Amino acid sequence: VTVLRFALAMVEKTEAWSRRQGEDVRLRVGVHCGECVGGVVGKDMQRYHLFGSICSVLDILEGTSSPGSVQISTACFEAMQQELGAMWGEKVLEMLNCRVVGRTEENLRTSKGEIHFYSEVCGLTYFLLPLLRHRTH
Secondary structure, three states, X not given: OHHHHHHHHXXXXXXXXXXXXXXXXXXXXXXXXOOOEEEEEOOOOOEEEEEOHHHHHXXXXXXXXXXXXXXXXXXXXXXXXXXXHHHOOHHHHHHHOEEEEEOOOOOEEOOOOOEEOHHHHOOOEEEEEEOOOOOOO
């Protein structure tokens, strides 16, 4: 749940900054739950890197999300429900200040027109949509 709050806050703060700058900058965020391995790679320019199938799932979730949106996988949705347990429902979504909307398109499409299938992200996906958008357009 903390990661989802962070994702929603990133989208909100980026849009607020963008409006103050007079620009149209909107993030695409993808969140998944699964296993990966991380470690420092490189000799001259070391950096931390993640490895595993989760990385390709995250890449597709981010790439096929709508601008200004957080897209989550089925695994993330189920983990959120499990973490919240008996608290799950309207009160939790109100606390997160969002609603969960399942995607209904036949497949997932990037802004460049690349097509991905739900099987590539381990099942259906969902958008976390803020309840209130403070847009001044």
